[in-house]
Amino acid sequence: MDIQSKYISLEKALSLVKSGDIIVTGLGAAEAGLFMENIHTIAERVHGVTIVNCNPTHPGQFYAPEYAESFSVDGWFYATPMRKAHAQGNMAYIPNHLHLAAGKWLYRNKPNIFVAAASMPDENGNISLSTSNTYEMRMLNAADVVILEVNPNFPFTYGDLIVPAEKVDYLIRADYPVPTIPDVPSSDKDRIIGRTIAGFVPDGACIQLGIGGIPNAVAEFLKEKNDLGVHTEMITSTMVELMKMGVVTNKYKQICNGKMVATFAMGKQAVYDFLDHNPNVELRDGAWVNDPYVIAQNDNQISINTSLEVDLTGQCASESIGSRQFSGTGGQSDTAIGAQMSKNGRSIIALYSTAMVKGPDGERHEVSKIVPQLQTGAAVSLSRNDVDLVVTEYGVADLRGANIRQRVEALIQIAHPKFRDELWSQAVEVGILGRR
Ligand code: COA
Numbered sequence: 001m002d003i004q005s006k007y008i009s010l011e012k013a014l015s016l017v018k019s020g021d022i023i024v025t026g027l028g029a030a031e032a033g034l035f036m037e038n039i040h041t042i043a044e045r046v047h048g049v050t051i052v053n054c055n056p057t058h059p060g061q062f063y064a065p066e067y068a069e070s071f072s073v074d075g076w077f078y079a080t081p082m083r084k085a086h087a088q089g090n091m092a093y094i095p096n097h098l099h100l101a102a103g104k105w106l107y108r109n110k111p112n113i114f115v116a117a118a119s120m121p122d123e124n125g126n127i128s129l130s131t132s133n134t135y136e137m138r139m140l141n142a143a144d145v146v147i148l149e150v151n152p153n154f155p156f157t158y159g160d161l162i163v164p165a166e167k168v169d170y171l172i173r174a175d176y177p178v179p180t181i182p183d184v185p186s187s188d189k190d191r192i193i194g195r196t197i198a199g200f201v202p203d204g205a206c207i208q209l210g211i212g213g214i215p216n217a218v219a220e221f222l223k224e225k226n227d228l229g230v231h232t233e234m235i236t237s238t239m240v241e242l243m244k245m246g247v248v249t250n251k252y253k254q255i256c257n258g259k260m261v262a263t264f265a266m267g268k269q270a271v272y273d274f275l276d277h278n279p280n281v282e283l284r285d286g287a288w289v290n291d292p293y294v295i296a297q298n299d300n301q302i303s304i305n306t307s308l309e310v311d312l313t314g315q316c317a318s319e320s321i322g323s324r325q326f327s328g329t330g331g332q333s334d335t336a337i338g339a340q341m342s343k344n345g346r347s348i349i350a351l352y353s354t355a356m357v358k359g360p361d362g363e364r365h366e367v368s369k370i371v372p373q374l375q376t377g378a379a380v381s382l383s384r385n386d387v388d389l390v391v392t393e394y395g396v397a398d399l400r401g402a403n404i405r406q407r408v409e410a411l412i413q414i415a416h417p418k419f420r421d422e423l424w425s426q427a428v429e430v431g432i433l434g435r436r
C-alpha cells in the first residue's frame with residue numbers, strides 16, 4: 001500500500017465536511033489541532049455540523065456564536081472554551097462515565113468523520129494514536145471517513161492504539177508541538193494534603209491520580225515509596241517522574257505487570273518524550289482501562305480524585321457548580337468504584353476546605369467546599385456510597401462504614417474552622433441531623 005497517496009492538504013480535508021456531519025476528534029492533546037483551528041473557514045459552506053470533543057487543547061473559533069448555524073459542539077469533558085460556548089448556547093455536555101462514554105454515544109450516533117492527532121507512520125506503515133485511546137479507536141472503527149494529522153512531535157506509544165495505515169483514509173502533515181500542561185508549584189495546603197494521603201498509600205500499591213492541582217501535588221509525597229504501580233485514566237507529569245525515579249516499577253500489579261497503564265496522557269513535554277517507543281507504558285481502550293471490574297483486579301488500588309463541593313453526607317459535586325457544567329465526570333466514579341472493589345483498595349477525595357468564589361458583587365469571597373447541601377442543580381459525580389476518605393488541609397474524614405451522624409462529625413472536623421459552627425447549625429436546619 002502506498003502511504004504517500006493518503007496525504008492530502010488541510011483544505012482538501014476540510015472540503016470533505018458536509019452539512020449535517022458529525023465529526024469526532026481526539027481527547028486533550030489528541031485533538032486534531034490543524035483541522036479544529038481551521039474548520040470555521042468552511043462555515044459559509046456548511047450548516048448543522050456537530051463537533052464532538054473532550055477536554056480540547058486548541059483554541060478553535062468554531063465555538064463562537066456567529067458560527068452557530070454551521071457548528072454546534074457536544075463535549076464529554078468541558079475545558080475553558082467549552083464553558084464559554086455553553087454560556088453562549090452553542091455547546092452541550094454529554095453525561096458519561098468515561099468507560100461507557102464511547103459505547104453509549106455510539107448506541108445513538110455514528111461519526112461521519114473521525115479526525116485526530118497521531119504519530120508519524122513507522123517503517124511498517126503503522127500509526128500510533130499517540131496520546132489517547134480513551135474512545136479514539138472505537139470512533140475510528142465506526143467512522144465513515146478517518147483523517148489523522150500525523151506529526152513527528154507526537155510520541156509513538158504502545159497499547160491497543162496502533163492503526164495500520166490501510167484503516168486510515170487520509171493523512172495530513174502537521175508539525176505543531178504536542179499541547180502541554182505546565183507544572184503548577186505546590187502550595188502549603190497541597191503539601192499538607194499530599195503528606196496526609198501518602199500515609200494511606202503503602203509500598204507496592206497501585207495508584208490512580210485524577211485531574212486537578214491536588215492529585216498532582218500528592219505525587220510529590222509518593223517519592224519516598226517503593227514499587228508503586230500505575231493503573232490510571234490520565235498519565236501526568238508527576239507519574240512519569242515517579243517512574244523515571246524508580247518509585248513506580250509496576251512490579252506488584254496483578255494485571256499488566258511491569259507496565260504503567262492509562263487511557264491518555266497529558267503533561268509536560270518530558271511526558272511525551274518518556275512515552276515515545278516506551279514498551280513499559282500502554283495506552284489502552286478507556287472502556288477497558290476504566291472498567292471498575294478491570295481496575296479492581298489490581299490489589300491495593302488507591303484512587304485519588306478531587307471535587308468542587310462535598311456535602312455533609314459525602315456526596316461529591318466534582319463537575320458542576322450548581323447547574324453550570326464545569327468539567328465532566330470523567331473517570332471519577334469508575335476509578336473510585338474500582339478502587340473499593342480492589343483488595344485493600346480505597347477511594348480518596350482530596351480538596352481544599354475553602355474556595356475563593358466571585359459573588360454577585362463581583363468580589364471574591366471565601367466559601368466552604370464542605371457544605372450542608374450541594375448547590376441547587378449540582379451533578380453528583382461521585383455518590384456518597386463510593387467515597388472512603390475525604391482529605392483536606394485539616395485532616396481526614398474516614399467515611400467507611402460511618403452513619404450519617406458520624407459522617408457529619410467527621411466532615412465538619414476537616415472543614416475550615418471558621419465554617420464549622422455554621423455547618424453544625426445547617427446540618428440540623430436542613431434535616432440531615434435531628435439535633436446537634
Ligand atoms: N463553589 C464555587 N466555585 C468553586 C468551588 C465551589 N465550591 N470550588 C472550586 N470552585 C472554582 C474555583 O474557584 C476555580 O475557579 P477559577 O477557575 O475561576 O479559579 C474553579 O472552580 C476550579 O477549581 P480548582 O479547585 O482550581 O479545580 P481543579 O483544576 O483542581 O479541578 C475538578 C478540580 C474537581 C474540577 C477536577 O478535578 C474535575 O473535573 N474532576 C472530575 C473528573 C475527575 O475527577 N476525573 C478523574 C479521573 S482523571
